[in-house]
Amino acid sequence: SQIVEEWLRTLGLIQYYQSFIDNGYDDLEVCKQIGDPDLDAIGVDAPSHRDDILASVLTLREQGATHVYFTLEEAVQTPTPTAATSSTSFGPSVVAFPKLQLMSIVRDKLIEDEVDLTLAPFA
Structure with a gap:
């Protein structure tokens, strides 16, 4: 369900995350099947939100889910102390x-x- 959360976040529609999960849309393979009746059940009423989701679902069907998995953002790698030792580890780059x-x-x-x-x- 984390990938669904990230997918909705990239669409700027994270507010629907819990409704997606509650309605069984916890995997991108399941999300690829979303249509208008599903959006009704999930509670996506805003026409622009529905359009954004349906456009992304079409992309999922045509290109697969890899484009979601490979959505990368710039980040700064910062050192954080580890709990077990006094050494410093770095988060993922x-x-x-x-x-x-x-x-x-x-x-x-x-x-x-x-x-x-x-x-x-x-x-």
């Missing part, structure tokens, strides 16, 4: 990539690892 560059990186990595997303278990 987040890097922003242009969409085409990111798609190229993912494609190249899939080729390098000999992963074919058109075959089972991915298809």
Whole structure:
């Protein structure tokens, strides 16, 4: 359900998160099936919000969910003390990539690892 939360956050519609979860939309694969009746059940009444969600659902259907998983924001890596030791650890580094560059990186990595997303278990 965290990915659904992030998806709604990127759409600027985080206020619907709990309604999505309460109505069983806790996975992007389930969200790909959303239509107007589902938005009624979830309680999305604002026409602009419905349009934004339906447009994003269409993108999920056409491009898959990878574009949501790879939505990256710039962040500053800051040191934080760990509880177990007096040493300092760093949080995960987040890097922003242009969409085409990111798609190229993912494609190249899939080729390098000999992963074919058109075959089972991915298809």
